[in-house]
Structures are given as C-alpha cells and as structure tokens.
Amino acid sequence: MAIMTYRDALNQALREEMARDPDVFLMGEEVAEYDGAYKVSRGLLKEFGPERVVDTPIAELGFTGIGVGAAMAGLRPVIELMTWNFALLAIDEIVNSAAKMRYMSGGQVQCPIVFRGPGGSALQLAAQHSQAFESWYAHIPGLVVVMPATPADAKGLLKSAIRSDDPVVFIEGEMLYNQKGEVPDEEYLTPLGVAEIKRSGTDVTLVCHSKSVSVALKAADQLAEEDIAAEVLDLRTITPLDREAILASVARTNRAVVVEEGWSFAGVGAQVVDLIQREGFDLLDAPVLRVTGADVPMPYNKFLERAAKIDPAGVVAAAKQVLYLS
C-alpha cells in the first residue's frame, strides 16, 4: 500500500472517476489554472482540459446552481466550494434545489452531484473561516453527508460519492489535507453509510467523525495507559447514519461519548445520543456524554482558539465520567 496524503488521495479519486466516466466534471473557484486553492485538483486541468475542469467566478450560488442544473440534465458534477463557509451563499441550491428535486418531481429527476470542499476549524482563521456545518446538511432529507477522516477513506468515499445518484455533501477536513496514511493500490470504493471501528475497545465507545477521529484516537491512547479500552467508531457518513454500528458498539461497551468539532446545540452528536437513548436504552450504564466545540464564534487568539476546540483531554475526562471513574 502506498503512503499518501489525504489531499493526494482525494486528487486520485477525482482523477480516477473523471477518467472512468466522461460525465464527471469538476467546477469551482481556482480549481483549474490555479490547481486548486488547497491543491486537491492539482494536475487535473492538464489531464482533462478546461471543459471538464472549470474555473468559475466568485459566485457560489450561481455555479452551485449550474452544477445542480447540469446534474438534472444527466451529468455528474463535482462542485468544489473553496471552503464550506462560502457554501452559505449557495445553500439555497443545495437545500431547496438539489435535495428536493427527486421528491418534488415524483422521482422523475435526480441530482447526482457532489458538493465538496474543506470544512471545520483551521488555525487562527477566526470566526468566519472556522466552522463545522455538517449538522445543517445532515438535517436535510435528500442529502447524503460524508466526512472522511483518513486518506484511504477520503479516496474510497469520494469515489462512492461521485457514483451516487443522490446529492452528496462531502466535507473534507481542512486540517487533514496533509495527514498521511496508507491507501490501497488497487481500485476500491468505500461504501456510503457505513461507519468503521478505527480502534477496538470494550470499555467505552468514542463516536466521532472527520478531524474528531484523530482527537478520539489520541484520547484512546491516553485512556489505554490507565487500562481503559476505548473503542473509536468513525461515522464516516453522517447521513445515512450507521445506526447498527453505533448500537453494536454501545452494546459491547455500555457507554458512549460523542465527539465533534461543531457547536453543541442540535449537533451531530445530539442525533447520535438520541439514537442511543431511544434504541439502546437498556444497553446503557451511564448517560451518553458529548464533547463539542465551545458555543462561541471561533476566536482568533491562539490560546482562546485552543480553548474553543475539542482536545483529547476533554474526551478522556468525558470517558472517565461515563465509566464512573471521576
């Protein structure tokens, strides 16, 4: 297996899918001549030409809508949003058009489209550029929300997303682009809607996704030093949520902590907790706890920023609390 970055794994997925299917094209700001604001599309213009790697003006609503229209007409667009913060300008086309098209046409018109780009917090980018929006999209019936945590998942999930006949919100971790990991050499697809145990354990389940997976893994390392075996369950897909995997893990551990970068109110974790309490009530030995980002706009100052973000210590503390060890 090759070791590569998350960024290059995404690039490989795009390249493979564009080579495989002529209906797949990439559109967005700086994706072509600039080789991508985050270099995810590096080299694609050269390989596939300007008709399939399309630079747009700064007009998120417009080019997102154009992507949706092209998908309605049968193409498989990949719309790159330079960051998900800018997608707020385009959210009408994602929510009111893409997500609803199949339903309000009575199944006649589908939208096989991927909206992708980096999300979550970065470093000292302050309030408007460090936000986690997955719960907004996960709330919308008709959308699939995918958030890979590793290079291998990034590639396999993006390929599945491009082949999906549903609109997929594909949120990449801005802080994960340089993360390296093993990526299989042969072609593979990672199924949508399937969570993965990134580390097995018997004492407490740490439910996480995207960047919070690495936080949970570090927490699990620290817990292991105290003979606590934490299971790290990476959701990978937020919707459809892998309910079976969550409940099966909690059935083993009887305790859960849900970790996410986003704000707490009505976050992804709230949905996971709802599932566990509703369908796993008798499995629980303790209330499910959540570890989330602080409910504030992201501050610029690096100390304040650190305080606003999730960290392994917070996860360790929550895990001990559900184990009645604190």
Next chain:
Amino acid sequence: MATKIVMEALSPTMEEGRLVEWKRQEGDTVAEGDVIAEVETDKAVMELVARASGTLLRQVVAAGATVPVAEVVGYIGEPGETIDAPTSTKPAKEKAPVAAKAKEEGKVKEGEEEGEQEPEIEEEEPEGTKATVSTGDATGTGGRVKASPLARKMAAERGLTLGSITGSGPEGRIVKRDVESARVVPETTAGPPADAGSGPRFEDQPLSQIRKTIARRLAQSIGPIPTFYLTADVDMERAAEARAALNDSLGDRGRISFNDILLKALASALVQHPACNAWWQDDHIRLWHEVHLGMAVAIPDGLITPVIRHADRKGLLTLSTEARDLATRARARKLTPEEYTGSTFSISNLGMFDIEHFTAIINPPEAGILAVGRIAATPTVVDGAIVPRRRMRMTMSCDHRVIDGATGAGFLRTLTRMLENPLALVL
C-alpha cells in the same frame, strides 16, 4: 483494631431492628458465628451473630433499643483494646445514629480533640451488611432506586433486587459493576427456594398495551393496588361430611381441619387458574408454575404470613401438619425469612373468630388473597324445601392489574365446586 457489630438487615424489608436481648456480655469471649444478640425485625425475632472472634468490648446499645439497619450496636476486639465509644446507652427507643448519641452524651476519650466523634476503629463494615444497605425498594414502594438502564436489566436477569445493591455511581446510582459484584441475594428475597422440581418455575409475561392501560387507570383510581372483591357463598355440608369421615379413619394419626381442606382446594384451583397465581412486577406479570400458599397467622402484636411451599403437590395430611407447625412457630416468632416470603397467593381465615364475612388486603406482589369467614348452619333451599346446611362465605381480593373480573370469577367458581365436591380433591 476493633470490629463493629452493626444492626444487620435480617429481613428483606427491614429498616430497623429492636435489640431484644444481648446473649453475650461485655468482656465475654466470642467466636465468629456465635449468637451475640436477639433482634426483633419487622417479621420475626432473629439472631445476630458475631462477624469476628475476640472479646465483646462494648455494648453500644442496651437491650430494648431500636436501631436503624447498619448502625453500630457494639464492638468486638482484643481484651483491653481502647475504643472511642460510649460505655453504655439508654435503653430508650431512639433512632438517632450512634455518633450523634455519643456527641449528645459527651463521652469522648480523655485527651481526644473535640469534634472527633467517630470511634477510632476499623473502617471496614462487617461483611454481609454492605450488600444489604437498602437505598430503597426496587419495586417502588419507597423512593425510586437510581440505576442505569443496563444495571436494571442485568439485575432483573439475575433475579437481584435493586434495593439490595449499593450503587457506586453519582448519587448512589447502581451501575453495571455494582450488579456484577453484588452478592447473589438468597432466593428468598426474590422468590421461593429452588427445589427438585423440573421445568421453568414461572413464566414472565410481557404486559400488553391493554394490560398496561388497565394497570395505570385502575391504580389511579384506587391506591397503588387497584383491588376489587368477589364473594362466593359455599355449601360446606359435604366438605364437613368428608372431614368427619377422614378424621374417623385417621384416628390418632392426626386431624384435618376445615382450613386444611381450604388450603388443598385453593392450591388445586390455582393450578387450574394460573392467571390468579401471579405476581405484579411493574413491567410484566409473573405467572407462577408453582403454588406457594401464604397463610395469614395472627401473632400477639401483629400478623405474619408463613408460606406452604408447593402446596399443590402435597397431600392433605402433609398440608395439615405443615400448616400447624408453621402457625405454631409463627406465634413463637421463630420463623426464618425463607419461611415467610415468596408466596404466590395467600389466604386469611377468620372463621375461628366467628367472622361471617370480611375482605383481606393483598400481600404484594401477589395478585390475590382469599378471605374466609365462619362456617355456620344456614337455611338453604334444597329440592324446594328449606333445610339447614353448613355454609361459608369467602371473598377474594383481586389486583385488577393482573386479574380481571371474569378471571377471578372463574377461579372462584372452580374453588367453590371443589369445596362443594371434596371428593374431587383426591383425584
């Protein structure tokens, strides 16, 4: 280090006990397991045994005192060992904790700093008390027991009563590890002792929606146990004839009473009507496959209900002997907890007090109790003529959450037929 002697929970429902009599005096040598005092629980007089060997250093409470469960009543230790505790207490019925008592009396060891009230003794609690320090009754008569959903499920699966487990979680929440480490409480608290019988001892029936609604609505209407009453008037003439014949043939091998015949008929009828031989378990109904009859016995200062195990499998004579023995020992307050817990149905007979008819209070979690009045000659129409017949009225109290009107009536009809045709009982 001295070992505390504490008031132990000697019955499942005991919250306090009266120290009737010290069997050993201060200075006596005691061995682990020796009886050191007699304690009157809410049900019986029980023995308090030494949990350590040594010398009985101190009787903290005097005979006659009533002490909450888990409170210290004395100390065992090495001869001459100093303990920081009062030398004696008033024999008053006082529930104040020992420490508070010591404070009141100001009996603090010379040289000790003020404020240190706790006796300087081994901190460990004697074995056997820890698991029985009650945080309430799991079935919900007292405060709600805090337990995790998992712990509740595990406890139910293991037949453990939550009230018998000490919680180690926040605010005493019982969690998985507490259930795992809990001593298996003697079966007596959960049900009758296991015996040689094969097959399942009972069947737990999930509550149907209508059953839940009936339970909720009726309980709202009348106390925690929505009770209704069914009365039958039974012709006991043939039962009386049968009894006379039986007693003739028995000679001095024993005597069968009307009560014994009632017990036999009741047990047989319950086998035919398992719906009445049941426990209300809050979230399900337990239909017993065994019949254990509780038999209310009046004792000088109250009432106790010893249990005849497997009454349905016993012959009249055995029943008779057992009932008499239990009643005798009940009056002497010598019953063990196993002998007065775990009944599946109860009977209360006040015929000997010349009571014509009464209703009895259900003994939860049972679903029914039969109240039996006197047998008296009553003008009865037989074949168009009025003749005197010996008749008896009996009233069944039914927990409507478990037993519906028709269910109870069907049971009572069977019982009546058995009593009116006692020969059927020998089949």
Next chain:
Amino acid sequence: MTTPDTGAPPAVTDLPRDTVIGYLRQMMLIRKFEEKAGEAYSLGRVGGFCHLYIGQEAVAVGTMAALGPEDWITASYREHGHALARGVSARAIMAELYGKATGSSKGKGGSMHIFDASLRFMGGHGIVGSHIPLAAGMAFAARYRKTNAVSVCFFGEAAMNIGAFHEALNMAALWKLPAIFICENNGYGMGTALARASSILDLSRRAYSYDMAADVVDGQDVFAVKAAVDQAVDRARTDSRPTLLEMKTYRYVGHSMSDAAHGTYRTREEVEEFRQRDPIRLLADALRAADLLDEAALEALVAEVAAEIEDAITFAEDSPDPDERELHTDVYAEPR
C-alpha cells in the same frame, strides 16, 4: 401604475392554418385550465399555493412553438401554462394540483412543482430566481455533451433583482451557454410594482452588463413571441450564445389564489385596461381578419377545450390519493 403596450395587433405570418389555430387552442386550453383550477381551489379541492397564468398565455405558447423536443425548459411556480404548452397533459397537471397519485409528480409536488422529464420539462420551482442557475446548468450540460439543445428559463421580472439571476447570466455569457432567459414582465412582483423594485425599467438593458443579446417583446402577441424566441434559439444553436428576452405581459389575477386581483397595489381600471389586449382575443381577432377562423370554428374550439378540461377535472377527482408508502420513496435513489 403601468400601462399596456399599444403595439400593433398580431400579424398573422405565413404559418400553416393548423399551426396558428393550434396556438389559439393551446392558449384557450391554458385559460380554461387556469379558470377551472381557480374554481377547484375555491372549492378546497386544490390546496397550498396556486399561481394562475391568466393573461400571459401567449408567452408560453409562442416560446414552446419555437423549441424542439431536445430542449430543456425550467419555469417558476406560475408554470401550469408552460407545462400545458410543452405538451404535459391537462389530466396529469390537474391531478397534480389535486395531489393525486396520477399527478405529474405523483402528488408530491403540487401546483408549484410540475415536472415531466420525458418532455424535458424540468419543473416549476418555488424559490424566486433559484431556477435560473439550474437552467444555465442544463445549457452547460447541453454544450458539455455537444448536443444541439438549448435551455429555456421562464421567470418573472421580480426575479431579476435576485443574485442568482446575475450570477447565472454572467456565467452563461462568459461561458457562451445555449440558454434563453425569458423574463415575463407582468408589472408586479406579487404586489410590488416594477418601478418600486428595480432601478431601471428597461429590463432588457440588464443584459448589457453581461454583453448578452437581448430583446423586448410584446408578450401578448404570440407571433411576436415566437419570432423573438426563434431568433434566440438560432443564436444559441449556431453561435452557442445566450439571450435575455423581456416579454411585456400582464396577469389579470392576483399573485396567487390567496391574493386579490387588485386593491392596494393596482386598480380595477388598470386590470380592465390590460384586458383590452387579451392575448387570446388579439389572436382570435387576427385570425378572423385573415379569414382563418369563423364563429363556428371558434365555438367548436371552445367546446373542445372545455371538454378536455372537464375531463381533466373528472380524472383528477376520480384518481386515488398516493399510497401512504409513497411518503418515504423518492427521497433517495435507494429507499432507506
């Protein structure tokens, strides 16, 4: 206050008689459909929002006449007429208004969301202006696949003030997409007159910003509409260049069935004045003048159209509601 165009009456072109009678029939069909839809709404048979197209029929009919089956069409929520003109059956549309299983969207879309993918009628859309980028996207797909198709988008003049309009037109011009943007200027965005919402009144000038071809058309004259769209289609198919067409028209009814036809924002007299240039009457008069229509033929048309709409109503009334199981279908490709 806005005033009607005083342009010349429609000039009957050298189109075959059947074709021009066909336009008249389609416009009459739309009118009758909308009248009956309004009636059904008043009777509580049709729910939700219901926006009628009465007065604007020539725009839809004239435009569709210029298009081929390969072309893509998108419209706003006032789209019953466009769907009918494109060939979606009155039965399917009426059943959709009734929310029935036999409706064009199986009863899941309603009045604002009529779709027929087989006719490339890609929907009525409920968010003002949000379908303009979608139409540009279909034009993008047409060019991407190197087909000859054009994409036509109908919207009201009020949608021209929304960002999506500017973004889409800019990119359509920048990328030379085969798109035709048809602004149906009926004078009012709900109750707001154009002059109160737009800094310029000559809306076609908006196209200058994008160096896009534009035209102003008498939207009450079906022939003028067709001629203008013909030109735009040619521009799109041969030069792959988009066009903005401003169709001057008028709606005789309220914004939706729950809005008054006149009152606070316009007068009864104004509505009456515009009714003098009713597109159907103008066309009928022109056909009479050209000896292409007599009273008997007109009466036959009236009866025919009435029967078709009556049949659509009966069909909708008699159709079943969707099965409850339909609730969860069509959310995702695979039911969850």
